[in-house]
Amino acid sequence: MTPNPEKKKLVVATTSLAGCFGCHMSFLDIDERILQLITHVEFNRSPIDDIKHINKPCDVGFVEGGCCNTENVHTLREFRKNCKILVSLGQCAITGGLPAMRNGIPMSDLFSEVYQNTNNPTLGNHLIPNDEEIPIILDRVYPCHEIVKVDAFLPGCPPNADLIWEALVRIIEGKSLDDLTYQYFKYD
Amino acid sequence: MKKSVSEIAQMHQNKQTQLLAILHDIQEQERFISDEVLHILSDELDVPLVELEGVRSFYHFFSSQHRGRYTVYMNTSATSEMSGAFEVMQAFEKHSGIEFGQTTSDFKIGLYKTSCIGLCDQEPAAIINNLVFTQLTASRVKEIVEAMKAGKDLKVLLRQGEGQNKNPLIGAEIFNNIRQKGPLFFNEFEPGSALKKAMDLGSLDVIESIKKSNLRGRGGAGFPTGQKWGFCRAADANRRYVICNIDEGEPGTFKDRVLLTENPYLVFEGMVVAGYAIESKRGIVYLRGEYAYLKNYLEEVLNQMRQGHLLGKKILGTRFSFDIQIKLGAGAYICGEESALIESAEGKRGQPRNRPPFPVVSGYLNKPTVVNNPETFGCAAKIVLNGPEWFRKMGTAASSGVKLFSVAGDCDRPGIYELEWGMSVADLLKLCGAKDAYAVQVGGPSGVLISERQFARKLAYEDLGTGGAITIFNKTRDLLSILHNHMEFFNNETCGFCVPCRAGNAILLKKLEKIMIGNGTSNDLSEIKAWGQTVKLASRCGLGQTSPNPLLTALQNFSDEIASKVRHDIDYISQFNMDFAIEESVKVAGRSPNLRVEEVED
């Protein structure tokens, strides 16, 4: 990937929904290649620059995590609306992942286990939070592609830095992500 | 008289290999298996508690919740649905005041669904406390529910069955429907004749003879039987086992049931011949829980054989001893897979083993074991009796002999057909009076769904190899509902060990449901193909390796019809519904479903 000052920079947005930020940490594992990256891309909404909402059309959006509450859904829809290519990054975005372990457990059991049968002193009042400001929990954790159309999937928990790097390079070079070779997904 | 758990365990020598029999006795007496019971068993049998919990939860006929004094197991197979199961189930629910999946609050009646019970030619059928009711109607259901409420013996409501089903030891309302007899299964057989011949030949020549006959396994996979016996005999061990696989769980198959009802002597003698050939002393008949009503009758047949010196010690006055015990399954299609069957017979969860080693090397209790279908044993006995040439004269060059076909669905004469291999599907359809066949499921859901264009294909290993299930659907049937029934079957019956099979089949089913409500796109069809390939490729046993077949073969053979059920103008439809998704949590947290604030930001 050689720098080309003539070319318009690719606009990239990233977000973490019901994820642990592990995918973003893995992204940072591209280490010094990030210096090379910023000659080719410009970040829009992302934890990397702390822009809170997408404010211009983006070429690609990376989404970590699935959707566990209403805010996740709104964010995901914002990404879909504004990104030409939408990528599910990591296992939680692709399948719901660890947070989806709650799927199938009735909501009343979940709330009482977390907020009421607890010895946690900060939750001492044993109330189920119901402030209208708080996003509403969904009936289950949804993988992103069940809510909006997703164009590419980068598996892994987390996907390793080389996979993320390779995907970025391909997008910058205008290549397809469909034929990423097995070596990038091999996790044993 | 009620027995204590310890007494029941003792009746079965406190052995783990008898665990299913123990749990059957407890379930039958108590109508459920409590945690407390498992604690006692854990001590008595010296088996860890978690393992017992695993077994209890694995089998459909065991339950931690009360299933009612009368437990109705209603068959949900496609042919049952086609014959009016829906009205029958509604009648059960209406008259007993509960839904399927529930037990009445007085614990009298429990209504539960179950996968194919091997009665596809006389649906809708249900098993109630081991009594089999066939061709149910809403009015009969009313009678049955009233009798259950009154605590009566349901036997008086049974109509008389046909053939040996009338035998008091069976007493089942079942019709054999043998439509076409052939030279092998349903004619005179003199018990002992095949065994005498085998002993004249000597054990090695018996195996040679089976090899020469080209007999291949009739359970579906078609492995050469002589070779299997040869491998087992060659395996070095002090003990070997012969197992007869009467799990017959593939929806659409019921020929083993009829064979065992009408000619059990032939099947069991085939087992003894196998025992003689591989130098084994012990045989096990693994009888699916759904066929428990046959157990007493089959035990009596075994007793008769013992009295005739065809079983037990010093058979026919020689030094050869061989005996057979019957083990009852408890509702699990996967236990038809031979290594899962072996696990189940050992008193464990019926989960397939890794193979190799194959059962012929390491099977029951890790000893070399031959597992065969009852029809295979029947063939083997007759081959020994009449010679391999006699057998090879029938059928085609690559598929010798005859085959039992279980024919059901839209035809005038559903039932059992004994036919030489090589008949075309079209000829069979003519024979059974299927005038307007639109789709034919060959080999059950794990086989292939073919359309008229392929009706010229031949029923033979070299073309359409099959365990013998032929289910016929005419034009009035909804293709997607049939596929749904079959995919639901695999979702219910996966043992859950492999992710591709456990999760992949759930994904396939959801995709199908998406299409059924009009939300499918052509992308969903491509995804079904891709997921189907993954499930087939990455699953451990035959269940996962064949479970996408209903969808994949339908996509191939009914491509136009299926393409017409999806949208081609857009490539993605989301089924996500925010109002539905927040309904429950809003209620539990006691807040308003207020989405407005966030909507504005969208």
Ligand SMILES: Cc1cc2nc3c(=O)[nH]c(=O)nc-3n(C[C@H](O)[C@H](O)[C@H](O)COP(=O)(O)O)c2cc1C
């Ligand atoms: C999911 C599954 C279910 C099976 N069910 C049966 C069955 O009900 N009866 C049967 O004979 N074989 C069944 N088989 C095939 C057995 O594993 C085995 O191949 C067969 O019993 C061998 O006997 P055969 O060579 O005489 O056919 C099943 C296989 C799979 C993968």
Ligand code: SF4
């Ligand atoms: S393929 Fe399915 S049924 Fe077979 S072992 Fe795997 S999970 Fe169990």
